[in-house]
Amino acid sequence: MKEWSIEVTRRFERDFKRLSRSVQDRIIELVEELRSNPYLGKKLLPYYSLRVGEYSSYKINEREHVITLMTVFHRRVGYRRIRSS
DSSP states (O other): OOOOEEEEOHHHHHHHHHSOHHHHHHHHHHHHHHHHOTTOSEEETTEEEEEESEEEEEEEETTTTEEEEEEEEOGGGTTHHHHHO
């Protein structure tokens, strides 16, 4: 089975840098798991969400086998960010 590739948005990069090192490490571990199973997260049309203390949201391009990491945000912020993406 083909492994999925990972892409990140500028928003994800910016938000990721603001997180503590321990949360960054946990997100990196989960992203590696996504490569073999991109449907791990909770489906929130048209995105998926993984909870890692903070949330990480992503979308899947099945045709090209690409997972795009959209943003990382705290639960307090809600889903306003991914709706505006």
